Amino acid sequence: MPYSYEPQYFEEYEVGQTFESAGRTVTETDFVMHSALSGDWTELxxxxxxxxxxxxxxxxxxxxxxxxxxxxxxxxxxxxERTVVAFLGMNYMDIPAPVKMGDTISLDLEVVETKPFSSRDDAGLVVIDSEMTNQEGETVFAGDMKFMIKTEP
Structure with missing residues (x-):
């Protein structure tokens, strides 16, 4: 399965469609940059x-x-890329296990809903279930992400 996909307009998404991300290793720099940006320097x-x-x-x-x-x-x-208008939130989000420094994480994604907006014709709703796992296959994040996606011009 490829890890890099072409941008998609609303009409190109189908329920059941899947995507898989490349992996990345979480580093000390990630921890420091998040703390610096958020101001959260909790000792844990x-x-x-x-x-x-x-x-x-x-x-x-x-x-x-x-x-x-x-x-x-x-x-x-x-x-x-260049088709998302907005991240609209999540219906649920779970963090069942911690991400640790040195973990290598990746994400599996599945389109679970597509719906045109009644209030606009230039974008629609796409809901994508996500599951992030570490190198051991342990789930460290799960949730559905709601996006406003441009319709084809």
């Missing part, structure tokens, strides 16, 4: 000595960072 994520003695036994990614990593993998696939 940023203090190795503190985190070693806590529940997970090591630093783990912030929950919002896990979500951001998932959205980054979606956009890296390319099918939303």
């Amino acid at each position: 994520h940023t203090n190795r000595h503190y985190a070693d003695d806590e529940y997970f036994g090591e630093r783990v990614a912030h929950g919002p960072m896990t979500f951001i990593l998932a959205t980054g993998l979606v956009f890296r696939c390319g099918f939303l």
Whole structure:
């Protein structure tokens, strides 16, 4: 399965269509950049000595960072390039296991709904289920992402 896809307009999405992202390894830099951008320097994520003695036994990614990593993998696939108008939210989001520094993550995606908007004819709704796993195949993020996608010009 390819990891890079051509941009798609609303009409090109079909329920059941799947995509798979390339993988990426989560680094110390990712942790620092997320903390710097968000202002969240919680010690569970940023203090190795503190985190070693806590529940997970090591630093783990912030929950919002896990979500951001998932959205980054979606956009890296390319099918939303220049056709996405907006990210409209999620009906559900789960983070059943932590992302740890050094994990290699990837994302499996499936289109679960497409729906024209009654209020506009230049875009439609596409809902995509996502599951992010680590190198062990453990699910670290799951959720449905709702996008407003341009219709074909």
